[in-house]
Amino acid sequence: MLQTNYIRENKETILERYQKRNFDGVALIDQIIKLDDERKSTQHALDNQLAEGNKLAKQIGQLFKEGKQQEAVQIKEQTKALKESGIVLKEEQNKILEQLKELLYQLPNVPNQTVPAGTSEADNETIFEAGSIPVLNDNALPHWELTKKYNLIDFELGVKVAGAGFPIYRGKGAKLQRALISFFLEEAIENGYEEVIPPLMVNEASAYGTGQLPDKEGQMYYMPADDLYMIPTAEVPITNLYRDVILKEKDFPIKNTGYTPCFRREAGSYGSDVRGLNRLHQFDKVEIIQIQHPDKSYETLDTMVDHVKGLLNKLELPYRVLKLCGGDLGFTAALTFDLEVYSTAQKKWLEVSSVSNFETFQANRLKCRYKDDKGKTQLVHTLNGSALALPRIMAALLENNQTDDGIKIPKALVPYTGFDIIN
RNA sequence: GGAGAUGUGGCAGAGUGGUCGAUUGCGGUAGUCUUGAAAACUACUGUACUGCAAGGUACCGGGGGUUCGAAUCCCUCCAUCUCCGCCA
Numbered sequence: 001m002l003q004t005n006y007i008r009e010n011k012e013t014i015l016e017r018y019q020k021r022n023f024d025g026v027a028l029i030d031q032i033i034k035l036d037d038e039r040k041s042t043q044h045a046l047d048n049q050l051a052e053g054n055k056l057a058k059q060i061g062q063l064f065k066e067g068k069q070q071e072a073v074q075i076k077e078q079t080k081a082l083k084e085s086g087i088v089l090k091e092e093q094n095k096i097l098e099q100l101k102e103l104l105y106q107l108p109n110v111p112n113q114t115v116p117a118g119t120s121e122a123d124n125e126t127i128f129e130a131g132s133i134p135v136l137n138d139n140a141l142p143h144w145e146l147t148k149k150y151n152l153i154d155f156e157l158g159v160k161v162a163g164a165g166f167p168i169y170r171g172k173g174a175k176l177q178r179a180l181i182s183f184f185l186e187e188a189i190e191n192g193y194e195e196v197i198p199p200l201m202v203n204e205a206s207a208y209g210t211g212q213l214p215d216k217e218g219q220m221y222y223m224p225a226d227d228l229y230m231i232p233t234a235e236v237p238i239t240n241l242y243r244d245v246i247l248k249e250k251d252f253p254i255k256n257t258g259y260t261p262c263f264r265r266e267a268g269s270y271g272s273d274v275r276g277l278n279r280l281h282q283f284d285k286v287e288i289i290q291i292q293h294p295d296k297s298y299e300t301l302d303t304m305v306d307h308v309k310g311l312l313n314k315l316e317l318p319y320r321v322l323k324l325c326g327g328d329l330g331f332t333a334a335l336t337f338d339l340e341v342y343s344t345a346q347k348k349w350l351e352v353s354s355v356s357n358f359e360t361f362q363a364n365r366l367k368c369r370y371k372d373d374k375g376k377t378q379l380v381h382t383l384n385g386s387a388l389a390l391p392r393i394m395a396a397l398l399e400n401n402q403t404d405d406g407i408k409i410p411k412a413l414v415p416y417t418g419f420d421i422i423n
Numbered sequence: 424g425g426a427g428a429u430g431u432g433g434c435a436g437a438g439u440g441g442u443c444g445a446u447u448g449c450g451g452u453a454g455u456c457u458u459g460a461a462a463a464c465u466a467c468u469g470u471a472c473u474g475c476a477a478g479g480u481a482c483c484g485g486g487g488g489u490u491c492g493a494a495u496c497c498c499u500c501c502a503u504c505u506c507c508g509c510c511a
Contacts, residue, residue, distance in 0.1 A: 043472070043473065046480080047473070047479055048479080048480090050479085051479055051480070053491075053492085054479095054480090056491065057441075057490095057491050058441070058442075060491050061440095061441035061442075064441080065441080065442090072491085073491095075491075076491050077491095079492090083491080377470080377471095
């Protein structure tokens with residue numbers, strides 16, 4: 001959510017940047033500014049009324065004390081009209097605030113200056129590629145065949161127990177999954193991130209804090225009995241650790257990592273691109289999160305991308321880094337890099353990480369601020385990225401490393417798996 | 424889940440209808456004193472909105488209500504503690 005003052009002061013820039021998203025915000029912003037003007041004048045009128053009321057109330061108290069009952073009663077009469085109009089103003093103000101909030105929720109984040117214009121993922125900019133794509137035999141299998149062949153993941157059994165999109169990992173498949181989680185966490189810890197294990201369910205305030213609500217309500221599993229949401233990513237509980245917090249400059253940067261299962265309803269997505277591990281209702285992910293001083297957040301974004309690149313290098317997977325164009329950029333992000341690994345058997349790139357700078361967009365909703373050197377409270381910048389999402393990494397590992405002898409495990413993982421081949 | 428108690432500023436802890444945005448102590452910042460430090464003393468020390476400013480307004484767990492006036496009374500929700508029940 002953008003701050004109204006920021007919108008007022010940077011209207012032209014915002015509108016220009018919105019063009020990268022193909023988002024026309026002219027009418028919305030004008031409406032917001034107009035409504036904010038109304039908010040101010042209503043507030044002003046209300047404040048004056050309250051001030052008047054407070055003054056009279058004090059007089060009444062004084063008069064009672066002096067025993068001047070009659071005068072007090074007279075003044076009491078005066079407060080009646082004041083009170084009534086105060087109620088009207090208060091209602092008007094609430095209505096305005098509600099409308100204003102609703103409009104502000106509709107404004108996406110302002111894309112960073114370097115975001116390429118574009119309408120779809122076809123316009124994303126490839127800024128880096130690494131690793132060579134292995135050449136496989138003609139009889140190479142996609143991962144959903146490999147997992148069956150080696151008894152690593154049972155999709156059908158998951159259907160029985162829960163439903164489609166809830167696979168059962170077993171044997172070496174389970175072990176490999178656990179190894180990847182440990183590997184990712186250890187790498188993050190080595191990079192200075194503090195590990196946290198957060199709740200897998202969050203309350204409504206947290207879901208609003210990171211922007212899942214109100215726009216993505218249908219994507220989360222919701223438990224009405226207790227008014228809780230299953231987390232779609234660890235970003236939600238971990239970023240919300242810093243909701244309503246005022247940090248000191250010396251606290252920067254805050255670096256957290258956490259492994260959690262993630263739950264997504266994925267309503268409306270079916271078909272071949274959701275086959276096997278490509279899209280699930282429950283999947284594992286290690287997330288990295290940073291809270292940073294606004295001056296340093298873009299530097300930090302690069303280090304986070306480097307961290308993820310390091311993971312992929314160690315896993316010896318061919319990958320590329322994309323800078324998302326405006327049309328593909330998430331609602332809350334100012335700049336996002338996607339990392340994709342190449343699945344040789346499926347012959348396509350699979351998104352395994354998304355690293356974003358949200359600037360103050362989340363911080364404004366979270367009310368996560370810091371005191372600057374002048375003692376003024378300012379909004380922080382929040383960043384996060386997957387490091388990494390497990391299922392597609394698993395898919396790529398299985399597919400790219402298949403040989404006639406079995407599936408080879410990359411060296412970096414062997415200490416975690418305890419085996420170097422699946423056969 | 425049942426019964427009871429509690430929730431005040433960074434912390435501790437007063438305040439039970441009016442002069443309370445809130446006594447006091449600790450902590451913090453600045454100053455005086457000192458070669459320096461400590462001690463002592465003095466002043467300042469929450470957040471947000473609004474205004475050029477002076478100022479005004481709101482906030483005593485959250486929300487709502489009673490009242491001319493609420494930290495103080497009422498309702499409701501949340502959290503914590505104690506006891507009981509249940510339980511990995």
